[in-house]
Amino acid sequence: MPDSFVDQHRQQDGFLMNRFEKKVAFVTGGAQGFGEAFCRSLATEGASVVVADIDVTRAESTATELTKAGFNALAVQCDVGDEDAVGAAVSRVVDTFGGIDILVNNAGLHLTRYNQPFSTMPRADMRALFDVNVFGIVNTSIACLDTMRSRGGGTIVNISSIAAYNPITAYGVSKLTVRALTIALAHDFASAGVRCNAIAPGLIGTDSALADLPQAFVDSFIEDRQVVHRLGRMDDIVAMMLYLCADESSFITGETIKVSGGTPLWI
Ligand SMILES: NC(=O)c1ccc[n+]([C@@H]2O[C@H](COP(=O)([O-])OP(=O)(O)OC[C@H]3O[C@@H](n4cnc5c(N)ncnc54)[C@H](O)[C@@H]3O)[C@@H](O)[C@H]2O)c1
Structure with missing residues (x-):
């Protein structure tokens, strides 16, 4: 008989269990959507999880739910575009959990x-976009480097997008930059034993994406742009994230892997 909720959860779940025992995971945008699912799955496999989000109320509610379920979780408020705020959040986590892996x-x-195309997009939106999607990754990765190095290495997983393969909007360009940054950081951090990879999700049914996109667009995307004709699920992305964080992928770095139902099948 399982003697705690955590054991029960692990037995019910089909994953290889405990791959991240004694590890500490820092998940940005961890309060909802993919981020929340990432926190839950990493916790399920034994990691202490940091729910880092600009929305502290939601981050706290996600962390509280995890803690109540028997996992180790901490919410930290953090605007990833703000270098000082990221530094303070990482220091707090190192003080609380001893480091980040x-x-x-x-x-x-x-x-x-x-x-939106660059020609019609307000500059303020463009700056916000690149501050979060690009500088956010630079800020957190550099802030985590010393603690990862001191623990013998670590893994970074960036979330790009299928939009990076047809970058005709500012968003697409920001996510293409994430692919390039993934290569640059993989080179830069290799001597510290840190691997850096990315996932390019296709259209995935998170609440925010489904609320934003007209149903007709979603239907035609699934039918005309994918070769696997179903809506992408958060579990599809979670499985790849866990693989890229785990030792099973220790020979992979600098890669961006599409998880998109075959959108687009270009060379
Ligand atoms: N949903 C999709 O179909 C899809 C497809 C491809 C890529 N993506 C990418 O996946 C990631 C997550 O998508 P989602 O659908 O879960 O998004 P979401 O909007 O549901 O959640 C994003 C989270 O990030 C937080 N956040 C926003 N700005 C922040 C900042 N400056 N600092 C810290 N936290 C901040 C938000 O508060 C929120 O909790 C994004 O990078 C997105 O571009 C999503």
Whole structure:
């Protein structure tokens, strides 16, 4: 018989269990959507999880739910675009949990407002987009480097997008930059034993994406742009994130892996 909720949860779940025991995972944008699912799955596999989000109320409610379920979780308020705020958040986590081994750079601005051509997009939106989607990754990755190095290495997973493969909007360009940054950081951090990879999700049914996109667009995307004709699920992305964080992927760095139902199948 399982003697705690955590054991029960692990037995019910089909994953390889405890891959991240004694590890600390820092998940940006961890309060909702992909980020919340990433926090839950990493916790389920034994990690202490940091729910880092600009929305502290939601971050606290996500962390509280995890703690009540028997996991180790901490909410920290953090605007990833603000270098000082990121530094303070990382210091707090190092004081609380002793260090950081896994960084998931998930926080991103992604709705229709940012999926606009450069010629029609307000400069303020453009700056906000690149501050979060690009500088956010630079800020958190650099802030985590010393603690990862001191623990013998670590893993970083960035969230790009399928939009990076057809970058005709400012959002697409920001996510193409995430792919390039993933290569640069993989080179830069290799001597510290830190691997850096990215996932390019296709259209995934998070609440925010479904609220933003017209149903007709979603239907035609699934039918005409994908070769696997179903809506992408958060679990599809979670499984790849766990793989890229785990030792099973220790020979992979600098890569961006599409998880998109075959959108687009270009060379
Ligand atoms: N949903 C999709 O179909 C899809 C597809 C491809 C890529 N993505 C990418 O996946 C990531 C997450 O998507 P989602 O659908 O879960 O998004 P979401 O909007 O539901 O959640 C994003 C989270 O990030 C937080 N956040 C926003 N700005 C922040 C900042 N400056 N600092 C810290 N936290 C901040 C928000 O508060 C929120 O909790 C994004 O990077 C997005 O571009 C999503």
